[in-house]
Amino acid sequence: MKNSHVYISVVHYPAVNKNGKWIVTSFTTLDFHDIARPARTYELGGYYIVQPLEAQQFVISEQIKYWTEGFGSKFNPKRSAAGSLVKLVSSITEMIEDIKNNTGKYPKLIATSAKKYPQTISYKDLREKIEKKDDIYLILMGTGWGMPEELVKSCDYVLEPILGPGDWNHLSVRNASAIILDRLFSINRGL
Template sequence: MSKTYIGLVHYPIYNRNNEVVTTAIANFDIHDLARTSRTYNIKNYFIIHPLESQIRLAQDVMDYWKTGVGSKYNLDRKEAFTTVETVPDIEAAVDQITAKEQARPIVVTTDARIYPNTISYGHLREKIAQNDHPCLLLFGTGFGLEKTMMNQFDYILEPIYGGGEYNHLPVRAAVAIILDRLLGEAWWQAGNTD
């Protein structure tokens, strides 16, 4: 099993006016990223948010599916929620991973631009497969992580390019695409021509 973790970051985030804000936790993000995380054997999905009121909201949703009525109603959802935790900031997620794995994770984020420390999907997939260090993949909400944060990360994953000029995927879709590229079946090597 890979030592891969993900984090959904809600601060510091740009809004549509290029102002730094704290975004709200979206119910769909909690559910869909939990299910995607479990599908790709992510060790933990961290909801990273500094506001206690938002953490309580997320915790209420998580409790409903982990131990409440939802845990009896939908066992698949209960299992998916076993990967989800809340932390106040990125460093708290890094600290938890470091304590659990006895090694500081490689921290990788995503952006729609190229940086000097941009890494390809193939190269990062190889690093994860080597299993030498844990890996924390960070995803921004809103209009992306504040740019000075980029210097703190080990790598920035190359952008996802679609088939057209429009390029503003919802975070849930981006996470699914990226996890499949990094951890999914290597279908292009299977030799299937069907």
């Protein structure tokens, strides 16, 4: 796979609520395919779901099994191929360690945010870094009202915000991930 050195993740913890308090967000079944499919289309190394709650882990595990081993794998092999990229982990630390164990390198962490930070990077500049294939990259997608500022500031880079023509900015994680992957990896991005 061309971009097997790049991973994407949906982070359910830590997340923040509208008051800035740390929370755990719930997994939605739409996130499974609506992020796995673009991850497979753009040939990423994998898609991690970070979810510490056991009840939520059970639901996610059952969905992974259904699409990779169960009836879903035979009913729709394309969805099965996308589902095979999905990995469930309990924490960001576990995810980073898993990537390091599989690649031999710690990934460069790429946060996403609706705000700019000192380490904000343009899509063009990140695309150029990724194309060199010198490093492993992990894109962290926040849920709820985003990731805690402490987490975002600890990342190597923060992708520039996705902005529309006005000041309203509240995309779903599924929409944002598809836009981000297209901007980074599409061969017909028209840039």
